[in-house]
Amino acid sequence: MTVSSADAAAAPAPARLGERFLAEIREQPDALARLLDGADAFERVARTIHERGATTIRMVGHGSSDNAASYGVYAFGLLPGWTALRDSISLTVYYDAALDMRGCTALALSQSGRTPDVVEYLVRARDRGAYTVALTNDPGSALAAAAEDVLPLAAGPELAVAATKTYLNQVAALGLLAASAAGEGESFVGGLRDARDAVSRLVHELEPRIASLALPFAFAGRMFVVGRGAEYATAREIALKLLETCRVAAEPLTATDLAHGPVAALDPLFPVWAIASDDDTLPAVLEAAARAREAGATLIASGSAAAAVPGAAYVLGVPRLSSPLLSPLLSVVPGQLFAWALATAKGLDADEPRGLSKVTLAR
């Protein structure tokens, strides 16, 4: 069948590929600012956690929300010195395990607030004695209704299927809650304001040159994304963006895990993205990058210490912020822009990846 010019004229003008995804990447500084407007809620929830002695933090979420939770492990561990874990949803929801959750805060992350097993988890966690908190973009959602307290994600409507600004706000929110719990909420808010300005400058600076950086990867079928510590969350999130928007089989690995098996799969057609931040995990990341280079892999380095990665063919540096817990807010941005540019180069629409919908109701 051919399309007549009359039909073509009647059809709505085709949207530019990935334009909503790009718009939401650009909008992240504003989304961060909105989160900070609601900082009081974080102080209140932090106080309640103390009052209830609920200082083991059980986080649940899927996809980008679960990636942000990886960051939470470090935020709660480094600031108030609390144990935080990405809890198993299936243990509680499918197996109905009789876990005693007294002394715990169950913190559920869901942009839509509608992810069924996350809602069900929170209902059961409350029955098991946990203090329940929802971090969601929709304070009117089923998740918010199931929780004792709600932290507003305040990212604003996210239209692209692949998350960007909601991920960034989730990371910032977990950092802010942890800092509030440590009595450092005010200074962390200051750090987040600096991060917001830095994200704004970074998008402005990187966007015009990202297409030429992404183009050589148009036919890459697989990739590892390596990070450690607080940046492991970034590695997971960048890998997920590449998977869902660019259809690259991108797997996140901690820097050390690379050497425990996966390095054997590398060759010159299997690029490795290393997130190198200027913190105590840097030596492990540099060692992993050197190992990948030795195996012939093309290296992409990003992060505040990207320039320190020897043999990197592509360097996507970001400014250094005042704390390793602020860096992940910047480090993810080159990955988001790269995913947008690579998807566009491949003729894929990052706004609507095939087979996905914005609200995932999967079991």
Place this chain on the structure above:
Amino acid sequence: MTVSSADAAAAPAPARLGERFLAEIREQPDALARLLDGADAFERVARTIHERGATTIRMVGHGSSDNAASYGVYAFGLLPGWTALRDSISLTVYYDAALDMRGCTALALSQSGRTPDVVEYLVRARDRGAYTVALTNDPGSALAAAAEDVLPLAAGPELAVAATKTYLNQVAALGLLAASAAGEGESFVGGLRDARDAVSRLVHELEPRIASLALPFAFAGRMFVVGRGAEYATAREIALKLLETCRVAAEPLTATDLAHGPVAALDPLFPVWAIASDDDTLPAVLEAAARAREAGATLIASGSAAAAVPGAAYVLGVPRLSSPLLSPLLSVVPGQLFAWALATAKGLDADEPRGLSKVTLAR
């Protein structure tokens, strides 16, 4: 340079590709039997955990050891009802976070007992108040020396670089410790004996027909391995075997996470391996498999409910055992044999994957 026939005659006979790897797969029932001979140590450590009130279980390890730890989350959650987590090593070792580990057991998993950051983690966990236990194949190792108690893995020397029998024994050991803690050690030992016999029969039955099943995947570059609940550990371990021995970019995913992004990357050249066990997580796995099939992916189904996966092109069933906590001991075996057969079909030596060594000293 050509090799003269005289040189060829003088050279040692070339080993059959992957022969040690295969021998160790076959040896697993014996390794399990050795573990059971040491069941007393598990009762003793379980008692100490109770006496010290150290009922939050922090597990650490890399590679296959970390995969086994994924199983531990379910074993401790379902049997004594304890919270178990795969702890962040970098939080304690690199960032030196001031975590209060009183009330915790730090359980370190390392075949060799020499993984540097795992040893360092255990030293620090003890300083922070944890009860420290090493699960290792080498009771004379640095890790064993750093721990207050040692659980002998008793798998016997493992010569192939890619782990098989040490993984199986780690899974069995975590189950046995959890069962002992729940006062169910004796019946679990009975279950492990059944599992041992079933592994023996399964290897015998599957080995002769695995080559023809693996052959069509000789040029597959990427794969997802999907499992949920107790079988998520199996998904992780099968993916790691495929990565390190076959150089397939195989990524493990929970059944639900597949729908949260990665499904968008699937196409007919991107196979999906689904581990379907006859337990409460089965509906989630079947739903994920159907979603993968819809995206055009070729499906490999394994596990006790493999036959229930609609549209699976390859079905590698295993017998059903008496508990979902025993199934993972069987479910991993088809993956091990498949990895051996696929590596051999590709002319790769599963005994010595390029770039790996048996004891990994990576940071």
